[in-house]
Amino acid sequence: MTEDRELDAWREQWSSVAEPSADFQRDFQRKVQQRIKREDRRFVLGNILTVIGFIGILIFAWYMRRQSTWMGTGWSASICVLVFVSAGVRIWVLRRTWRPETQSTRAFVELWHKRVAARIRMLRISTYLSIGWLIFCAVLMGVNWSIIGQDVGAHPKEWVALLIVCVLMQPVLLWYGAGWLRRRKLAELDEVKQILDEMDGKSVQ
């Protein structure tokens, strides 16, 4: 069998793999249109929730600054800094990795690699930011302990709850959540590297 005949035979089999009927096409187009509408709604809702969350955090920071007699200024300022730094880091780290799918496969995989590496970097920065946040809160409390101490004595239950929620939960989230995410991203990075190697003809058995 010559090469071309072989290819023709494969093409003939391949062409009959999926020959959608007119009904299927209509149904398919209808489903796609529904999916587009759903995605559009999700996109709008996602953006609205992000803006609400962002504004909510800023209002909360402003409220704390006005209401608290102690630490208010420090906490509200640090919340604002944390929010803006987090948003800035996200945009900076993921720059030039948007809209990769219209590119050639090679460019897409290279961008994919860049994107995963950026996410791993972002995860590391987030961990440092969270640790920094914990240290900042501890220092702030230490500096204001003379005032806080009185409040702790007056409302011990609330402070224990605050301690559990804010302080003890963060290391749990950091070690388990970030650890799980990091392992997942590293596995993805390996996979992408493997695809790049395959493209360079390095690791295909």
Added chain:
Amino acid sequence: MSERRDLEPQFDRILREHGAAISRLAFGYEAVASVREELVQDIALAIWQALAHFRGECSERTFVYRIAHNRGLSHVWKRRPPHQPLDEIEESDQPIDPRLHPEEQVAQADRRTRLTSAIQSLPVTHRQMIVLILEGLSHAQMAEVLGITENNVAVRLNRARNMLKGALGERP
């Protein structure tokens, strides 16, 4: 919003013209029929989202194939490790030519299943080469979709064909 509405006729035409090819491409990346249908929808959605930014730097066919293959690659990663038993792999939705004798119909379906299974067993980059050549793209068009040189296409295609022959149990 009105710009998006202007794109709708173009998008419908793309689905009409390339819908069958997209469905076939999805066979290269997914064996389970229900998941494959979702993948085809994903690809169509990605085309719709990218359409507003399409400025004709490449042909429409290249544009569609690029998106389809890139979405397929992401799909392969998300679906790994394969978590479906073999009996979930449905092939019954594949068309059967009613003009053929029943025995020939069975043989045709068997050949088709063997070919798609063999393609799905290849490394993902080889799958792409095979699917593109089966779709009738020239080496230049394949180079454009994959972002590699034509010489590289020839070398890799040769390697992919040998692997496919091996997977089909034919001598490379």
